[in-house]
Amino acid sequence: MAMVASQRPARRPTIGDIARRAGVTKAAVSFALNDQPGVSRATRERVLAIAREIGWQPHSAARALIDGRAGAFGLVIDRPAGLLGVEPFFMQLVAGIQGELAGDRSALLFTVAEDYHAEIELHRMWWAQRRVDGVLLVDLHVDDPRVPVLEELGLPAVVVGAPQGSATLASVATDEAAGARILAAHFAGLGHRRIGHVTGMADLWHTRLRVEALAEAAAQAGIEVVSVAADYSAEAGAQATRTLLHRGERPTAVIYDNDLMAVSGLGEAQRLGLSVPGQVSIAAWDDSVLCRLVNPMLTALSHDVAAYGAHAARALLERAAGGDPGHRYEPEPTLVVRGSSSRPPAAD
Amino acid sequence: MAMVASQRPARRPTIGDIARRAGVTKAAVSFALNDQPGVSRATRERVLAIAREIGWQPHSAARALIDGRAGAFGLVIDRPAGLLGVEPFFMQLVAGIQGELAGDRSALLFTVAEDYHAEIELHRMWWAQRRVDGVLLVDLHVDDPRVPVLEELGLPAVVVGAPQGSATLASVATDEAAGARILAAHFAGLGHRRIGHVTGMADLWHTRLRVEALAEAAAQAGIEVVSVAADYSAEAGAQATRTLLHRGERPTAVIYDNDLMAVSGLGEAQRLGLSVPGQVSIAAWDDSVLCRLVNPMLTALSHDVAAYGAHAARALLERAAGGDPGHRYEPEPTLVVRGSSSRPPAAD
DNA sequence: TTCAAGCACTATACCGGTTTAGGGTCCATA
DNA sequence: TATGGACCCTAAACCGGTATAGTGCTTGAA
Numbered sequence: 001m002a003m004v005a006s007q008r009p010a011r012r013p014t015i016g017d018i019a020r021r022a023g024v025t026k027a028a029v030s031f032a033l034n035d036q037p038g039v040s041r042a043t044r045e046r047v048l049a050i051a052r053e054i055g056w057q058p059h060s061a062a063r064a065l066i067d068g069r070a071g072a073f074g075l076v077i078d079r080p081a082g083l084l085g086v087e088p089f090f091m092q093l094v095a096g097i098q099g100e101l102a103g104d105r106s107a108l109l110f111t112v113a114e115d116y117h118a119e120i121e122l123h124r125m126w127w128a129q130r131r132v133d134g135v136l137l138v139d140l141h142v143d144d145p146r147v148p149v150l151e152e153l154g155l156p157a158v159v160v161g162a163p164q165g166s167a168t169l170a171s172v173a174t175d176e177a178a179g180a181r182i183l184a185a186h187f188a189g190l191g192h193r194r195i196g197h198v199t200g201m202a203d204l205w206h207t208r209l210r211v212e213a214l215a216e217a218a219a220q221a222g223i224e225v226v227s228v229a230a231d232y233s234a235e236a237g238a239q240a241t242r243t244l245l246h247r248g249e250r251p252t253a254v255i256y257d258n259d260l261m262a263v264s265g266l267g268e269a270q271r272l273g274l275s276v277p278g279q280v281s282i283a284a285w286d287d288s289v290l291c292r293l294v295n296p297m298l299t300a301l302s303h304d305v306a307a308y309g310a311h312a313a314r315a316l317l318e319r320a321a322g323g324d325p326g327h328r329y330e331p332e333p334t335l336v337v338r339g340s341s342s343r344p345p346a347a348d
Numbered sequence: 349m350a351m352v353a354s355q356r357p358a359r360r361p362t363i364g365d366i367a368r369r370a371g372v373t374k375a376a377v378s379f380a381l382n383d384q385p386g387v388s389r390a391t392r393e394r395v396l397a398i399a400r401e402i403g404w405q406p407h408s409a410a411r412a413l414i415d416g417r418a419g420a421f422g423l424v425i426d427r428p429a430g431l432l433g434v435e436p437f438f439m440q441l442v443a444g445i446q447g448e449l450a451g452d453r454s455a456l457l458f459t460v461a462e463d464y465h466a467e468i469e470l471h472r473m474w475w476a477q478r479r480v481d482g483v484l485l486v487d488l489h490v491d492d493p494r495v496p497v498l499e500e501l502g503l504p505a506v507v508v509g510a511p512q513g514s515a516t517l518a519s520v521a522t523d524e525a526a527g528a529r530i531l532a533a534h535f536a537g538l539g540h541r542r543i544g545h546v547t548g549m550a551d552l553w554h555t556r557l558r559v560e561a562l563a564e565a566a567a568q569a570g571i572e573v574v575s576v577a578a579d580y581s582a583e584a585g586a587q588a589t590r591t592l593l594h595r596g597e598r599p600t601a602v603i604y605d606n607d608l609m610a611v612s613g614l615g616e617a618q619r620l621g622l623s624v625p626g627q628v629s630i631a632a633w634d635d636s637v638l639c640r641l642v643n644p645m646l647t648a649l650s651h652d653v654a655a656y657g658a659h660a661a662r663a664l665l666e667r668a669a670g671g672d673p674g675h676r677y678e679p680e681p682t683l684v685v686r687g688s689s690s691r692p693p694a695a696d
Numbered sequence: 697t698t699c700a701a702g703c704a705c706t707a708t709a710c711c712g713g714t715t716t717a718g719g720g721t722c723c724a725t726a
Numbered sequence: 727t728a729t730g731g732a733c734c735c736t737a738a739a740c741c742g743g744t745a746t747a748g749t750g751c752t753t754g755a756a
Contacts, residue, residue: 025736027736027737027738028734028736031734037733038733038734038735040733040734062741065740066741068741130742
């Protein structure tokens with residue numbers, strides 16, 4: 001005898017049930033529940049009371065069938081299974097998105113795919129089955145193959161982070177130029193003349209934007225910047241750090257495009273026998289608990305990621321409703337100065 | 349003039365369209381598409397060809413309305429917004445779940461909530477609106493308030509990680525007893541006699557199970573274990589480390605219930621002037637990229653988290669179909685020995 | 697030659713909501 | 727005393743599928 005209760009089909013209340021108990025038709029119930037005119041105050045209140053009592057909620061599929069909206073949005077991040085790593089960013093982003101969608105009674109389909117082919121298949125499937133009303137796109141590449149597919153499908157989409165990625169898709173982005181200015185000013189102000197920059201994948205818009213923004217900001221601040229491409233992984237971060245610190249003219253500070261590489265780079269610098277921040281300063285172009293985990297703690301640019309997610313979700317809701325949110329920007333990030341950045345060594 | 353294409357409503361093909369083009373009724377099309385008898389070979393092939401050509405996919409809402417299945421499952425993790433941290437575990441879990449659900453043409457509603465009240469509200473809402481056919485429950489507490497709610501609702505659920513949490517819900521769990529044996533054997537084999545254990549929240553089943561399993565395994569191995577409660581955060585990990593290492597009879601090895609606390613604990617030990625693994629050995633009861641990020645790299649118990657997610661999803665599918673998967677266990681974890689564990693100091 | 701069986705298909709109801717057209721009832725105004 | 731309008735409600739269609747009952751035709755056996 002199994003102790004586990006077997007699953008009853010558990011028929012849930014419908015407006016038909018309410019109608020029967022209230023002695024009116026389904027139509028009247030619908031009017032009452034949706035604040036439409038067409039029912040008396042008394043009937044409306046009777047219906048609402050019954051609905052509340054029996055715990056009625058609209059069947060999402062029935063709604064979806066009528067108004068053509070799925071009441072859900074999609075977000076896919078693609079990472080090869082083995083590379084799924086430390087992504088505090090996405091957790092926070094999802095939390096922010098959720099908060100905004102909840103206000104619209106919409107849900108979030110979130111998942112992880114192997115690569116962008118798999119992601120594209122998911123979007124096609126979701127849209128063809130009307131499972132989503134729109135999607136968010138993250139990690140946009142230059143010539144990203146997802147963009148033409150979404151445009152062709154007419155699937156409402158908002159790009160998170162790369163306004164240049166598409167002429168037709170809307171976007172919400174962080175202000176990389178501001179971040180670059182803040183970082184350049186920070187290091188120039190401390191007296192650094194030559195700084196390194198360890199980036200993410202070179203074909204990401206994100207990377208391209210940051211490299212350009214940092215080059216310009218550095219020029220303005222009168223300092224030199226050397227960018228080395230990596231891929232956000234700890235290994236690549238360490239490798240890029242070795243490359244930079246073995247150069248003849250060694251930079252006295254290194255900026256990393258994410259927290260994981262920054263932490264990895266810190267470890268590598270220390271392994272090379274360089275003290276941080278005595279001989280090399282370090283900063284992360286993204287903050288998280290990781291930056292506070294190491295010794296010294298890392299100076300980092302901090303964004304309100306949850307708000308970022310909320311703004312992206314808002315733009316997507318507008319887009320799905322037929323509007324055009326265009327391209328929007330997040331407020332400037334703030335620099336959190338911790339122990340990993342200070343004046344360059346006097347010798348320099 | 350906006351450059352952005354305005355959103356056409358984009359009417360999608362229905363079986364009505366297929367029926368018209370094939371010159372048959374919707375019913376015949378439905379038979380053909382679902383491999384039901386009732387249509388000739390010729391008609392079936394004609395219908396399938398048209399469906400493929402115009403890219404038809406069943407409208408998920410229409411399907412849901414008929415068979416009463418939402419074609420989606422839910423997963424909520426709750427974390428206060430500020431505490432959202434490094435959760436490589438969940439990313440991998442989601443990847444595994446997704447893979448299994450995809451085979452069933454089901455989707456995953458994944459989100460983050462502030463606390464379990466918010467999570468319960470989400471489950472109620474999802475179930476009342478028939479958005480999900482079932483949910484996964486993670487981080488089960490002792491006397492978890494989510495359990496009676498789900499039981500009352502009759503919402504099919506599978507607990508990830510704590511078979512003791514509920515008599516009626518099914519579960520899929522890692523084998524904590526095996527993990528404890530492996531860790532105890534590892535340290536006992538190296539010659540340690542007294543080890544510390546920094547745990548997660550004391551009211552989690554997960555924590556309770558590990559504390560008990562480790563106590564038993566240690567007794568078997570003839571060594572002593574001292575557990576200190578923490579909460580998976582870096583700060584608490586560091587604090588617990590200080591508590592352990594300031595004891596009169598200092599443990600010569602410390603096991604941490606997650607990777608983040610282990611990394612934090614390593615930093616704290618080094619800050620206290622203790623060499624790792626020379627004076628203190630360290631191991632993490634969960635592996636991730638974090639463990640390879642620090643110096644020395646951390647010895648850790650490694651699970652196949654994606655497979656874990658896939659198994660949980662499979663159990664949930666069975667549960668939602670009316671079956672009873674009961675309580676299942678994952679295969680034993682494997683210990684990855686890295687630089688953070690070695691023989692205890694000779695003095696001891 | 698007749699009848700049953702089988703096949704291929706149509707017509708229609710149905711899932712749970714929303715929406716539109718229309719039908720009584722009551723009251724105010726001409 | 728008709729007439730019009732507002733009000734409150736009902737009947738029925740509809741969204742996109744699936745399922746069931748039924749129809750007309752062919753075929754084969756009695």
